Amino acid sequence: MNARQAATEASGRLAAAGIADARFEAELMAREAAGISRAAYFAGTGLSAEEARRFEEWVERRTRREPAAYITGHREFYGRDFGVGQGVLIPRPETELLVELGLAELDGDPRAVVAEAGTGSGAVAVSIAAERPGARVLATEISRDALGFAAANAARHAPWLPLIQGDLLSAVARADVVLANLPYIPAWEIEALEPEVSRWEPRVALDGGKDGYDLLRRLIDDCAQRLRPRLLALEVGFGQAADVEAIVASHGVAPWSVKDISGIDRIVCARWA
Ligand SMILES: C[S@@+](CC[C@H](N)C(=O)[O-])C[C@H]1O[C@@H](n2cnc3c(N)ncnc32)[C@H](O)[C@@H]1O
Structure with a gap:
């Protein structure tokens, strides 16, 4: 069987498991299992026994809704x-906005200290550090499992990026730019999410407490009382920007929101300095 035939056969099983884009996902897995380009896939490249076994194992896992x-x-x-893997949140494309905001601040002041709270896989802090090798960037993370992925990605x-295991930015003395995509899902909503998220992604990366804002409130407080960054940029969920802006505004600064490519208010920002 070639890669394309194997993917066509598997897409039915993936669809039956409730996966929306089953055909496309089957193609991606078949191509990756075989290490082939899209052109080679459509040209009918075959799968070795080892590649076919790997593909079959991946399809089986995906039918259990593993991401x-x-x-x-x-x-x-x-x-x-x-x-990435079990124990760390899979970085989402909308979070790239945090990278862009951090880089823009560094363009204005290359000496600024950029601190990311809750780095997960390291996606944001590692990207900024890699884009600006001379910049002073650091990241924290509370989960040992996630920190392992961040360390490998850094x-x-x-490789020069400091990674600190700890609670939010409690171990950080100075930060001019604070970036964070913290857990912001209300605890009671988690079970209703897609199984890829609710069953597989770590609870510590999702659970924002009763209303979703427990960690955001604590980080905003720390910025208001101690760090007073030139820029605080916080990723929020759909429909949350107004609430988070109100929390920020209660500390006497004027927040604003940045939209993602879908037009959703995605990042709430504020300046203390
Ligand atoms: C929504 S995930 C985001 C991960 C990563 N920044 C990204 O955008 O892909 C939130 C991260 O915050 C971490 N986290 C949760 N509570 C934390 C705390 N009190 N201090 C530091 N990190 C925390 C979680 O372990 C998780 O990795």
């Missing part, structure tokens, strides 16, 4: 390849 990125072990973010792309 594709955990199965293949990686995800692209801001043009770089990041290793080793590949920005």
